[in-house]
Amino acid sequence: MSSKENKSAESWKRFHGPNLGVAIELYEEYTKDPYAVDEDLRELFDTLGPPPTSDDEKERFSAAEVPVVNVSAGTDMMKKVVSAVNLADTIRTKGHLAADVHPILKERTNGDLITLSRFDLTEEDLRQVPVEMLIPEAPEHIKNGFEAIEYLKQVYTQSAAFEFGHVQDEEERKWLYKMVESGMYLPNLSKTARVNLLKRLTAVEGFEKFIHRTFVGQKRFSIEGLDTLVPMLDEAVRESVHEGTENIMIGMAHRGRLNVLTHTLGKPYRMIFSEFLHAPKKDTSSESSTGINGWTGDVKYHLGADRQIKEENTVEATVTLANNPSHLEFVSPIVEGYARAAQEVRTSKGDPEQEILKAYSVLIHGDAAFPGQGIVTETLNLSRLTGYQVGGSLHIIANNNIGFTTETYDSRSTTYASDPAKGFEIPILHVNADDAEACMAAIHLAFQYRKRFKKDFLIDLIGYRRLGHNETDDPSMTQPETYTIIKKHPTARKIYADFLESSGVVEKGFGDQLDKEILEHLRSEYDQVAENKAHNSIEISQPDFIVNGLPKVKTAVELDNLTKYNEELLEWPSDFKAHDKIGKILQRRLSSFDEGGKVDWAHGEVLAFASILADGTPIRLSGQDSERGTFVQRHLVLHDKDSDKLYTPLKEFKSADASFAVYNSPLSEAAVVGFEYGYNVQSPETLVLWEAQFGDFANGAQVMFDQWISAGRAKWGQKSGLVILLPHGHEGQGPEHSSGRVERFLVLGAENNWTIANCTTPAQYFHILRRQAAILKKDSVRPLIIMTPKSLLRNPYATSVADEFTEGEFLPVLEQKGLGTKVTKVERIILCSGKISIDITEKMEKSEEKDWDWLHIARVEELYPFPKRPIRELFARFKNLKEVIWVQEEPKNMGAWPFMESRIRDITPDKVNLSYIGRTFRSSPAEGSPIAHRTEQERIITESLTRKN
Numbered sequence: 001m002s003s004k005e006n007k008s009a010e011s012w013k014r015f016h017g018p019n020l021g022v023a024i025e026l027y028e029e030y031t032k033d034p035y036a037v038d039e040d041l042r043e044l045f046d047t048l049g050p051p052p053t054s055d056d057e058k059e060r061f062s063a064a065e066v067p068v069v070n071v072s073a074g075t076d077m078m079k080k081v082v083s084a085v086n087l088a089d090t091i092r093t094k095g096h097l098a099a100d101v102h103p104i105l106k107e108r109t110n111g112d113l114i115t116l117s118r119f120d121l122t123e124e125d126l127r128q129v130p131v132e133m134l135i136p137e138a139p140e141h142i143k144n145g146f147e148a149i150e151y152l153k154q155v156y157t158q159s160a161a162f163e164f165g166h167v168q169d170e171e172e173r174k175w176l177y178k179m180v181e182s183g184m185y186l187p188n189l190s191k192t193a194r195v196n197l198l199k200r201l202t203a204v205e206g207f208e209k210f211i212h213r214t215f216v217g218q219k220r221f222s223i224e225g226l227d228t229l230v231p232m233l234d235e236a237v238r239e240s241v242h243e244g245t246e247n248i249m250i251g252m253a254h255r256g257r258l259n260v261l262t263h264t265l266g267k268p269y270r271m272i273f274s275e276f277l278h279a280p281k282k283d284t285s286s287e288s289s290t291g292i293n294g295w296t297g298d299v300k301y302h303l304g305a306d307r308q309i310k311e312e313n314t315v316e317a318t319v320t321l322a323n324n325p326s327h328l329e330f331v332s333p334i335v336e337g338y339a340r341a342a343q344e345v346r347t348s349k350g351d352p353e354q355e356i357l358k359a360y361s362v363l364i365h366g367d368a369a370f371p372g373q374g375i376v377t378e379t380l381n382l383s384r385l386t387g388y389q390v391g392g393s394l395h396i397i398a399n400n401n402i403g404f405t406t407e408t409y410d411s412r413s414t415t416y417a418s419d420p421a422k423g424f425e426i427p428i429l430h431v432n433a434d435d436a437e438a439c440m441a442a443i444h445l446a447f448q449y450r451k452r453f454k455k456d457f458l459i460d461l462i463g464y465r466r467l468g469h470n471e472t473d474d475p476s477m478t479q480p481e482t483y484t485i486i487k488k489h490p491t492a493r494k495i496y497a498d499f500l501e502s503s504g505v506v507e508k509g510f511g512d513q514l515d516k517e518i519l520e521h522l523r524s525e526y527d528q529v530a531e532n533k534a535h536n537s538i539e540i541s542q543p544d545f546i547v548n549g550l551p552k553v554k555t556a557v558e559l560d561n562l563t564k565y566n567e568e569l570l571e572w573p574s575d576f577k578a579h580d581k582i583g584k585i586l587q588r589r590l591s592s593f594d595e596g597g598k599v600d601w602a603h604g605e606v607l608a609f610a611s612i613l614a615d616g617t618p619i620r621l622s623g624q625d626s627e628r629g630t631f632v633q634r635h636l637v638l639h640d641k642d643s644d645k646l647y648t649p650l651k652e653f654k655s656a657d658a659s660f661a662v663y664n665s666p667l668s669e670a671a672v673v674g675f676e677y678g679y680n681v682q683s684p685e686t687l688v689l690w691e692a693q694f695g696d697f698a699n700g701a702q703v704m705f706d707q708w709i710s711a712g713r714a715k716w717g718q719k720s721g722l723v724i725l726l727p728h729g730h731e732g733q734g735p736e737h738s739s740g741r742v743e744r745f746l747v748l749g750a751e752n753n754w755t756i757a758n759c760t761t762p763a764q765y766f767h768i769l770r771r772q773a774a775i776l777k778k779d780s781v782r783p784l785i786i787m788t789p790k791s792l793l794r795n796p797y798a799t800s801v802a803d804e805f806t807e808g809e810f811l812p813v814l815e816q817k818g819l820g821t822k823v824t825k826v827e828r829i830i831l832c833s834g835k836i837s838i839d840i841t842e843k844m845e846k847s848e849e850k851d852w853d854w855l856h857i858a859r860v861e862e863l864y865p866f867p868k869r870p871i872r873e874l875f876a877r878f879k880n881l882k883e884v885i886w887v888q889e890e891p892k893n894m895g896a897w898p899f900m901e902s903r904i905r906d907i908t909p910d911k912v913n914l915s916y917i918g919r920t921f922r923s924s925p926a927e928g929s930p931i932a933h934r935t936e937q938e939r940i941i942t943e944s945l946t947r948k949n
Helices: 003-014 018-032 039-048 055-063 075-098 123-127 145-156 170-182 191-214 229-242 257-263 269-276 328-343 374-384 419-424 436-453 480-488 492-502 510-531 559-568 580-591 601-614 670-682 695-709 712-716 742-747 762-774 835-846 868-877 897-907 930-944
Strands: 160-163 247-252 305-310 316-321 359-366 394-399 428-432 457-462 619-623 660-664 687-691 723-727 755-757 784-788 813-815 828-832 855-860 862-864 883-891 913-919
Touching (some): 018 039, 075 145, 075 160, 123 145, 145 170, 160 436, 170 436, 191 257, 191 269, 191 492, 229 359, 229 394, 229 457, 247 328, 257 269, 257 316, 269 510, 328 359, 328 374, 328 695, 374 419, 374 670, 394 436, 428 436, 436 457, 436 492, 492 510, 559 580, 559 601, 601 619, 601 762, 619 670, 670 687, 670 695, 687 762, 695 723, 742 897, 755 762, 762 784, 813 868, 828 835, 828 868, 835 855, 835 883, 855 868, 862 897, 883 930, 897 913, 913 930
Parallel strands (some): 247 359, 394 457, 428 457, 619 687, 687 723, 723 784, 755 784, 828 855, 828 883
Antiparallel strands (some): 305 316, 813 855
């Protein structure tokens, strides 16, 4: 019997004895004419499927100890049973709409969805329905169907409400319902645990009240109205560490951040007060892994922190709160990257070994931002993808039902802020932020689900915002009715204190006494800071290891080693059959180091990767087509032509001494770039590369470049050696397939914050990658932005010979060979970068003109930091120099020229003219017509090679 047939047969177990025969007769009538039976029976039979057919099956079902449905009593009772089952299912799926999850709403809504009358039922009807048909594993005290329905209402409509119906996996869905309906998800809180919970809520509230009174008018983005978030994080940390988790990574925006920093991360009250007094103790001589010591710094509610903890009888763990600027949800994929890096072991060749238990990511979202910012959906989409999944993240929506001053009806098109998660089948639990114990239960269920299924879980923590968006706002101007209610509403601490006192857990007045004690403690902490307040000016300057630039490192590789890597990379399994065309292309690489042999771009890259792995540095590469390469050039992952079996030579080659991972990413820039950045920050010893499908597409991740990659070091001291590969070059493919927008990266270039390169040979690319790998663990490391080629991938003028790999290093300025030898005759120097330099070279080679002594060409391979010294020395060599021309194919307001002009002019000798040849000012980066492109390209090249009279 198939699994589907078996499932149908099992469903028929609800009928036995004489009832089975009656039910089968009715089903036979239904199969002949569905309308021969009542509508409710049609629905039932649609669900059941075919009945058992063999005599053995009928006899087995007749003898089974299962609930009885008295079909012989007639179809009326059958209808009641179907209605009762539908009511139970409606309570499960729609009960959240009638639940008590809104702290400041006076009355519940949608209660009529689950009334008996709506389903044409009475209490007496339900008492005749077997409990097991409504709750398969009901608690023992429930004796009949009516009690079962009342129990389900209690479970699904209180201060915790559940949305599991969209979870398609039947095992998961059944497990979730079982956990909820059995009460297994509810923590058994001892008296001590309850008192500690009250103490935590008192500290959370007291901290906010003290700051509000002491630092009047200063922004802090108070947590008030969502106070239970902090004890929820406490519980998430406690449970995960108890299970052996070593790293808990937290990402969140501003609201409640100072409270989380203080209580979850252990940042001392004194340090927070010091920052409010503008007297922070700042130290730029060293940096932490999360980086709270950048030289320009950041506002206090953007900063992150680390905390080392050790629970009794557990491993030591680190809790990390990621730095996060004002772009709210963009921190989410970064934290996921942290977690993935913390989970992986990269010390041996092959795929990195992922140990999910080692890290747990917790993402705290805003209720307006969760449905409003696309980065959320991009991040959720990563959750089950091979290269990005982290074994389940905990998502908490810090839901105060307002976005700045915007009401929910203006900020989303969905019922709940959490609704986007439904598309990814993530279980959702809505919980009233005023019910502290329900909040603890929510965390417990979320963690148990992650532990069992290794998937994401979302808690919609529904509260309110006691004050305005920040503490200088008056929210009553835009939400007068709401804030009239909020002013009268008791806090979560007060509600829980009253509950414990009325329950006899603590004595009357205990809560007030705790409140008084915490305020006295906070006053004492503040007084010590205020008395010793220092007014020293903060020196905003870079540390020496940034000012001094990159260290000198050896990047050349011996020929014997390169030859060995070449051979090993082509040692495929005997039963592996590569695509014929690819096999021939790759086999040709064996002769690349022979006399007259050439190495192309893709070959130079794989040799760089191989040598880096052999040096013991792990590599991770991702992008939308990175395995094959957008331009069919890379072929890092091979497909067996007969079986589609995969083989990745870099994972298997013998000389590797570290892991190699390459992933085709989802169609995302922002989330994937953020993920890779986070991965690199957490795993600084790994060479992490992200490649855009076309360089233009990187603008989809502009926030990541603006807020993190370019400025994270200065703001937070957060080191990164991330490599960004941006295919760039005007080939007539139109506006969105031409420019990597190098000008945007150059505009952000300052304080040696990153390296921007536009390499024109495989050897240059080889050396700059090896240099980047060599400095990963050094203080001076910084991101590397490379404008990579498209047409040059196979251009014979953009190849390298063996000596260029076995000798030398990356050169910031690469002079054209064969030119500039007669220094007294050179009158013009062309400075250019990238593909246009190859176009010029090719034009010269094919030109009838043979006298180029008047001309010299230098390719600026490193655009930032600006190579001032080598360019100035170049100019100084030519005493009769008359003009320097910057030539580029990008429009004049784009490309490198806007950045380069003032810097080149500053070092150009007196009486030497500096001018520009290229496209004029444009709003679009390239022409849409191939004919227009070729015309302009030809004009630029011809003009640059035309000697003035």
